[in-house]
Amino acid sequence: MENAISVTISPLQMMLSLAFQAWxxxxxxxxxxxxxxxxxxxxxxxYEEDTETFVSDDG
Incomplete structure (x- = not known):
């Protein structure tokens, strides 16, 4: 009595699976x-806007 399920995949499916996992x-x-x-x-x-307002207020 065997309980394992065996599924075969093609090399293309393997590459797509690897690419998806990497992504x-x-x-x-x-x-x-x-x-x-x-x-x-x-x-x-x-920060540039803040420094410009401080400079223009002094002058």
């Missing part, structure tokens, strides 16, 4: 880096 790991890393870059860009623009 699950790579996509969040790309997304986090892009969001981090955009936040840094927004903060630098905000």
């Amino acid at each position: 699950i790991i790579v996509f969040p890393i790309i997304l986090i880096r892009k969001i981090n870059y955009l936040i840094a860009l927004i903060e630098s623009e905000k």
